[in-house]
Every structure is written in structure tokens, then in C-alpha cells.
Amino acid sequence: MHVLYEDAGKLKAETIFSEADTSLQVESASGKRSKIKRNAVLFTFEQPAPDTLLPAAETLAATLDAGFLWECAPQQEFEAAALAEEYFGHAPDAVEKTATILALSAAPAYFHRRGKGAFRPAPPDILQAALAAIEKKRRQAELQAEWTEALLAGTLPDALKPVAATFLDRPDKNTLEWKAFDAAVQQSGISPERLLLSLGVWPHPLAMMRDRFLSAHFPRGTQWPPVDVQDWGADLPQVEVEAYSLDDASTIEIDDALSVSIPAPGTVRVGIHIAVPALAVTRGSALDEQARARMSTVYMPGDKIPMLPRELIAAFSLDEGQWRPALSLYVTGRVADGEILEAETRLERIRVAANLRHGRIDEVTEAALADPAAPLPHAHWLRPLWQLAQALCAVRDRTRGKPENNDRIEYGFEIEGPPDDPDSIVRLVPRQRNAPLDRLVAEYMILANTQWGALLARHGVPGIYRSQQMGRTRMSTQALPHESIAVPQYIWSTSPLRRYVDLVNQGQILAAAEHGVSARLAAPFKPKDADLYALIGAFDSQYTLWGEFQSSMERYWCIRWLQQQGLKEVRAHVLRENLVRLACAPFVTRINGLPEYERGHEVRLDILGYDEIGLDIECRLREAG
Template identity: 30%
Template sequence: MVEKGALVEFKHQGQPRLGVVDRPEGKKNWVVVDQRGQAHTLHPRDFTYEASGEGFKPTDIPQFLREAEDHIDPSSLEIAWEFLSEAGESADPASLALLLFSDQSPSLCYAAHRLLADDKIFFKQKGARYEPRPAAQVEDLQRQIQRETQRQQEWTSFITKARQALAGETIIWEKSDRPRLEVLERLALFGDESSQRTQAIEILDALGVSPTAAGAFDALVALGLWSAHENLALRRSQIPSHFSENLLTMAQQRLQSPPPDPDQQRLDLTHLKVYTVDDASTQEIDDGLSVETLEEGTQRLWIHIADPTRWLVPGDDLDLEARRRCTTVYLPTGIIPMFPVELATQAMSLIQGQTCCALSFGVTLTDTGDIQDYAIHPSMIKPTYRLTYEDVGEILELGLKAEPELQGLAHWAQVRSRWRVTQGAISINMPESNIKVSEAEDQIAIEVLDDSPARQLVAEMMILAGEVAARYGETHALAIPFRSQPQPELPSDEELIQLPNGWVRDSAIRRCMTRSEVGITPSRHATLGLDRYSQVTSPIRRYTDLLVHFQLKAHLRGEPLPFSSSEVTELAQGASTASYEATLVERQTKRYWALEYLRRHQDQVWDVMLLRWLRQDDGLGLIMVEDLGLELAMRFNRDVTLGEQFQVMVSHANPRQDIIRFEEVVPEEQESSTAIAAS
């Protein structure tokens, strides 16, 4: 029963507080006065402890607490737990005080009470007594508390370092910081859909940063972990951007100690003049071209394709990694290769002046461009010239007699192109932009790739090799990936003739094109005008091409094919999915840098053409920025006709938000005419 002058403990704002019972308040409550003289009206059930003794005054409380606190040592509780566990006994504050302090004075009993009440490890309260927990449970609780303590320490350390980094200090991040940084990354990448959004917001709140996806992005940039132009499309994808140390080591070992060449009887074609033709920045050189004049004067075309299978074994780690990646990814900021760079750009590539392994396709054509005869050989070649498209264009334009082979290749490319047109090939000539960004991301260059004779030459030879590979595969019933394209429903001649010739018409045709398909049964490819086709000319950067090489070479050697029909189907489907993702990342990244380029050139006037309407009722059309080869949306507030050319400036550009707005520039003479008419 509660008496006046009793010393009791109660909770105030969640914390234990001592007070002295002063007087009753009503029938059930008591007024309790704490050491500060503050009165509290409490019901006896609110008391969490009552000290033995009576006649206490509020002024006694400070001394009472000092005496108790001198004996509150949580480590002593473990000793009591061990003793009571062995004895199989429980304890209350009085018995624990006697056990620990050999004294049961009120202040020491209160010290024992506080030890038991605050304990989360050794004892469990049952009524007025405390029972020792089982040893296994104690160990588990200790581990939990240790983990929580470590987590709190890591949290404090992380927030401290993050604040220092935001203040401009150089910080060395530790492995324990990585999970929290990844939480921020996920919020920046996926916004409200992030699975750890709550944790990210907690971090951003602690740093005083806006708890949004944009805030997380800005924080990662400010922390020096991301670039201001971080490629979010790439980070959201499943595309690996680095190779493991094991794979890099394996690549070096292959360079130093190649596996046995399964094609010991390679055809020696090192006497042929071989041209490799690529952009100046190309590192993976996977094709070369030759012309051989036979005794009767017939010309045989040779398309030499790099032979990376020489350095691989089907199913080894390098092959499996290439399957996982499926393609080299080409970004304005650089490439993400399918193979480690040292291997892809050295041993696997066709290097000028070096004897290289290749898979060579020898083809003779009829006068009209159809295939007359062909042969496929694992070979040895020695590339003579590494040329750019510009080099080839200049040689062809000048008609240099020193390079008749190149003139011959150009001739047969034209013959071949005309033949494909007779077979129903669909020609679409739209400008394509090539965007390059410097390593420091301070320079952006945009080049328009025109459909030059040099590019047409190389493209025709690659298509020819693809048809030869497909013919061989079809003739011998090989399980290889064939690429096909269903016939599109093109606009009628009446519809096309109403459209301006050139880009507008080609844009209308392009809209009708169907997606290509991959399977192990040959079928027609509508755009190319071929009844069978297989991509085979880029085995360093496209896994389906590599797959064709594995299968063709095994058959040429008379060996069983390394991959069954079902395996080829599965691998080709997986490669198609990965390639589609890579294409999306490439497009999104290219668009980002295109918009960033325009943002940096907002004062420039651009010549554009309206290609087609996206939503004509809303005045939304697709324009071609002629000097850049970029197709972008623009909203019009006047009547515009398809094919109309005019000038625009950028009124607003935000690459991160994928926003671009143009405003039309009215020529000065038109403004003057309008002003005169108005007056």
C-alpha cells in the first residue's frame, strides 16, 4: 500500500524518474514530487519501483541516485547471471543487491533494480522476479546487440564522412560504406520504385538533402562518386561494364600461351593484298577485303573475317562471358567490349602488317551480281592497309591506278547492290549521327555519317559474306542462327508519290519496317532482298556471329558441331534479348549526349526539316536537324508541310529529364515584310 513519504520510480517522457509520494489526489491517484519540485499526478500502477524505507523527501533524491549510480555496472550482471543459471534460481532487486553488493540498503536495491530493468540480455522479467535466460538465447542476443552497435557505429561514420565529402574534403570510402551508397544509387536510378527508398530517404534527411531521386543523384555527384553526366540508362541495365580479375588474367594467358589451333590446315592467303576499312576510332578490327584475279581473268572476292574462335574453347570462361554479354556496346563515351580489350584488339583483330588467323569467304559473282561460286576457309592473312572510310573515298574518287583491287571491290559492290534491288531489297537512306564525348566529358563532337561509296562498299561485302554463310548452312543443314525479316506493308506508290522525295519518303518507309528475327531455319530477309542470311562478319563484338563461326569451322573440319539445334536456339534467343537491351542503352545514351550538345549550343541556329507528324492535331512533329543528323520532336503553332525546311533555336534543354524544346527562328526579311504589312 502506498504511503506518504515513499520513494517511487515512474516513467516521464519514456525515461525513469524518482519522486516522493506527497498526498492522495482523489480516490485512486497520488501526487508525487520529483527532485526538481515538479508535481506529478499518478496512479499506483504507474509506479515501476518502490524503494524500501519511508519518510523520504524530494531533497533526498540526488544523494540516493548518486549512491545507486556508483554501483550500476552492467558487466556485473553477467556474473550474477552465471551464478543464478547454475543454481537454477530467479532474482528480484533485493536478492540481486545482496548477491552483487552484499548489502540490501534502499539505494543498492534500487541499483539492482535498474540493472535488471535496463538489461536486454541476461534476464527476463516474470512478475516481480527476473529469470536468467538460457545460454543460447543470451549468445544470440549478444550477437544482435553487437551487430546493432556496429551498424550504429558504421552509420555515424558514414554520415560523418558524407558530410565531410559534401563540404569538399577528400574521403576514402570503406567496404562497410558501400551498402548505403548503393541505397542512394538505387533511389537515383529507380525513384519511388526503389526497394530501399525508406533507407535512402533516411540518409538524405541526415545529410540535409532533398529526399528524392534527383536529390540522391545530386548527392552522389557531390560526393564525387558519380559524374554530373552519369549514364543512368547503363546503370539501370544488366550490362556488365567491367571484367573480373580472373577473366583478365585468362585473357593475358591466352595471349602468352594460345590453345592448340584446331584448324592446322589453314589456307595461306598471306600473298593477297588485304584492306581493312573502319572508322579511325575503331579498335576491334574484324573484317578485311581482297580481290584475287584468277587465271582466266575472273575476279574472286575475298571477305576475311577475324577468327576469335582460334583463341577460345566452346564453354570456357571467356566464351561464357561473351555469351553473357552477347555484344559490344557502343556509347559516345566509349565501348564496353564483349571480350577483354587486350584480347579483342590484339590477337583477335586483323592488325596491319601482322599474320592473322581469319575465316575467309571466297566468292565469284555473275555479271549481274548473283553468287556463282563460293568457298569458306579457315585462313592465314596479312592485312596490307588499314584505311578509314575517308581514305577509301579519296582513293576511289581519284581513281588511283596503284590500287586496282580497291577499284575492283567498288565495282562489284555496285553490281551486287543493283542485283539485290532486283531481288526486292528496300533502300532507306537516312542520315546517321556519330557522337563522341571526350574522357573529361567537356567536349562533344557530332559527325553525320553519310551513305558514302566507301561505306556502301564495305556494307555490300559484309552482306555478301552473310549470304554465303547462310547458303553453306542451308546446304549442309547446319544449326546456325539465320536472320530474317518479314515483308513489311509499305506505303503504296500513290501514297509515296504524294510525299517529298528524300528523307520524308524514306522516313515513311522506315516506319513500316518490321523487326528482324533470328532462328535456325533460313527465311527471307526483306530489307536485304535475300532468301537466306546469317550475320557472320562481327564475331569479336556479336555473339551470334561467333556462334556461326564455331559451327561452320567444326563442319569444315568434319567434326561434330559443338552446339545442338536446341542450344543454338537458346543461345540466339538470349543474345537477341541482350542485344535489344544494349540497343536501348545505346539509343538513350546517344540521345542524352545529343540533348547535352544542343544545351551547350543554345545560341546556335539550326536548319531543320519536318519529316513526319507524331500527333498532327497537337502540332507535334518529328524534325531532322540537318547538320547533326538528329531526329527530334518539335511542337508547332502554325501550319507546316512535310518536307518544309526552316530554322530553329533551342529554347530549353534538360538532358537528365529528357526534355528538348525548339522555337522557330523567323528570318529578318520576313519580319520586315510582316511589319510593313501590319503598318
């Protein structure tokens, strides 16, 4: 005797080995024995053999029409065996009963299960709704398959055009459009980016990179609402100083300028003048909320997205010939040993004499700075600044125990043509990072950030500090040492037109400079302000995102530059293992199979191909240097 029973929702047919009151022991065709409950049994049978019952029943069930069964079935609950007898017109055998159970179970729209071997036909209105849903699903499957086929054939269906650009970063995976695209990706075996580019969603990889970034981080566009420009700081005292700024030619936000005088032999008095947008961007204001949303200016070759509205930048930028408010730090230092004899912070109005630009006075050398007789532009300004800057650098070198290693060549990017056109001409402009003018400006920015960090700590006013200890750099509200710069404390405060942290710190510095010991109560952020801690985390995260985008765009334009130069062979230097840096461009790549060389070892590479989507180049080792 054999038995048909249910096990975990599946039908099984096996031979009865032994029986008890509430259970059976059954044996499969392979000889495996199992114990089943009697209430799981649908029926017993003698013919056919268990291993042939289900295949025969499945074949027969495929011929049974669910709609006809529904018409034959009673409108109340019924047993499958009873319907089988009605349908076949005779007492059904095991195959016919099993086929009926399978057919009923496979048509949930027509029949609802009501227990072991029992069913109830769906009411007519519910059946019609279910059949309509099934038909809709069938049509959707056909449409999805049609779209997938078109995508694989290289055509973007009209229905997918409005949403195709969202497939990479913010797809709605419940839609037919996404499912059709995902199926095409799986079947084609290429990346989603390459498939979308081949379909013309973007005309080229550069457009894809820019669009993805802007839609993710600037979905409402990069433009600011109109700004009501005021004469901020009009009541501040006007101070006549001979100050100059020094920036790249593309810089529109002139954050800083320097002035200098000689109060006594052997000493230099330097004025470090910083633009003061904190006068307008006060905590909690609309401008503050907008600046905080951006956190920083976004840089990319040939283009930028300013942190602040251009009208506000124009109102505070230290443009030549214009009276502008400035947060000024006046320090008097001794040239012989770099000791700071006096420091004073003032809020005032100054007029910058000229905005000097790199590329126009880059002929300045250390020898010319050291030789009073050598021709030198703006010599009366540069030479005393250089003398004190050297002394300040020497102090930091002694503290650190070694000179700062920053002599690597850096590159600027100049784009001739629209920055969103890959056919624009790109130029790489090398500049020695340790060039005298860069060192000079950097030294005074370090001095200002160190002195103002000390001012905040002295008055108990919280600020956002950058520290480095045990090789780990982090931002916090603690005035901790920065080991690589070799200063006791360090904040970012000299780029308030470009970085939100500098802007926040500037508001704190203004309070400390004006209110002194009572500044803790007057400052925008009070000690232990939870929002200051939240701001640090948000800035770190967003500043990293902006930096990654800038790096990606620079890699793209490096690849374009290599192609425009027609280079087939390049020199590179080993960084570690199979990682190398090109000698002609700021580009790092991996060379598979590169022999083990020491860091800095020169190799020659053949360029085999370019990948503007993956932002890499394919190279092979030509020869070791």
C-alpha cells in the same frame, strides 16, 4: 444504459436499444443501429454519454504511466477493471476503466493481452529486452531524421557516403541510410538523381551515367583475366592474296578484309576474309563463358568495352602485314547481272596488305569509281569490287521491288580528351550512310552472311539467323527470308571479334565447311540444342541494353556539343506529331505545342536550356521553314 465493446480491435461506446440472450442491438449517436455479440461487451455504464466517454478516457489514459501500472499490477493474469480499482483507490467509473484499458493496450511491451479486458504483465527479462528494442528504435529514428535534415541542407553524412551510389539502382530499402535518403527525396520534391548530384556523390552527370552502367553490368570491372596467347591456326595453309580492310580510325578489331581478282572478262572473284576467334573461343571454354557474359562489345563515344580480351583481339585481328588465320569466302560473280557463279569457303592464313581508314580515302566518289581514267587510290582493288557490288545491290533491289532507302547522314563522335571528362571537346563527324565505300563493304558482308547462312541450312547445321517478315525482325534458328535486305536467309557472322552471335555462327560454319554432310554431328551446337535457343534470348536482351546505353551516351555528348558550339538556334525536321530531329546533330526531341506538320517539314527552334540528367534540351518553335 450504454455499453463499451470491441469491434475489429477498436473500442466503441453506444446506447443499448434492445437485448437478447447472446446479442445486443445498439444505437450510435447518429442513430445508426447495429447488432453485436454479447461476448464482445467489456462493460455497461450509465454515465457519461457514449459520445463523450472515449474522448475523456483517451485524455486520462495519456496521463497514466505504463511503468507505474506495471509495478502496481499483479504478476499473473488480471482484469483491467481490477487494476483500475487498485490504481485509483476506489471503484472506477466508466471513464477510469476505459482509460486503464486504453493505457494497457497502448503498452504492449509492458502488458500482453489475454482476452477481453484481460492482461498479463511481461516478465522482467522480456520487458527489459522490449524496452531496449524500443530505445534502439527511437535512437534510430532520431539518427534517420538527423541524416535526412543534413541531406536537405546539402550535406552528405559520412555514414551514407559508402552506399549513396547504390540508391538509384540497387538500394537496400530496409536500411536507415536508404530511409533517410528516401525521406529527403520526398521532402525536397526533386529526383533522386538530382539530389545525389547536388550532394557530390558524382561530380557530374557523365560520371553518374558511366558509374551506374558499370556497377550494374560490370561490378567486377571491365578487365579480363590474363590470356595465354597461342599461335592459333599456325598449321593452316598460307595464301598470298592482296587484301585490304576498311574501317573507322578508332577500330581495333579488324574483323574483315576483301581481296579481288579477274578470272575472266565480265567476272570478278572476291575474297571475303573474316577473322577466326572461334579457333580459340570454343564452346564451354573459359574464354567462351567470358565472351558469353558480355555478348557484344559495348560502344560509347570515345570509348568501348571489348567483348574479347585485348590479347585475343590482337592475336586474331586482321592487322596489316601480319599472317593471321581467316575464314575466307571466295565468290565469283558476273558483273552484268550479279549472278554468283561459284562460291567456296576455306580456312587459311592470309596477310592483309593495309588497313585502310575512313577519313583518309573518303574522297572516293561514284564518278571516280566508274571512270577508269579518273585518279583513285587503290583503283585496281576498288573498281572491280565496286562493279560487282553494284550488280549485287541491283539484284536485291529487284527482289525487294524498290531501291534501299539508306541515304541518311550518320554521325561519328570524336572525343578530344578523356571520355569520362565532360569538358573534353566533342566533334560530330557527319558521313553519308550511302557513301560508296560504305555500300561496297556492306554489300560483301551481306553476301557473306547470306552465303554462309545457306551453307549451314544446306548441311542441316543449326545457326542463329536474322529474319524480317511482315515488318518484324527477329532472331531464330530458322533460315527464313529477310525482306528489307531482300535475301532468302541471313545470319550475323562477319563480326566475330565484336558480337557473340557471330562467334557462335562462325564455329558452326567452320564445322559445315570442314565436314560437309556430316557437319551436324561435328558442329558445336547440334540441331534442336536448347542452349542455342537460350542464347538467342540472352543475346537479344543484352544487346538491347548495350544499345540503349550507347544511345544515352550519344545523347549526352550531343548536348555537350550543342553547348560547346554555343548554339541558340537550330534547324530540325519533323518526324511525327511533336517529335523532331535536329539537322545539325543526331538528336531527337519533343517540342510541346508544335503545330501539325508533315513528316520532313523543316522548322527553326530556339534552344532555351539543357538537361544533362534527363538527356534532353528545352526548345520552342521559332518559325516554320
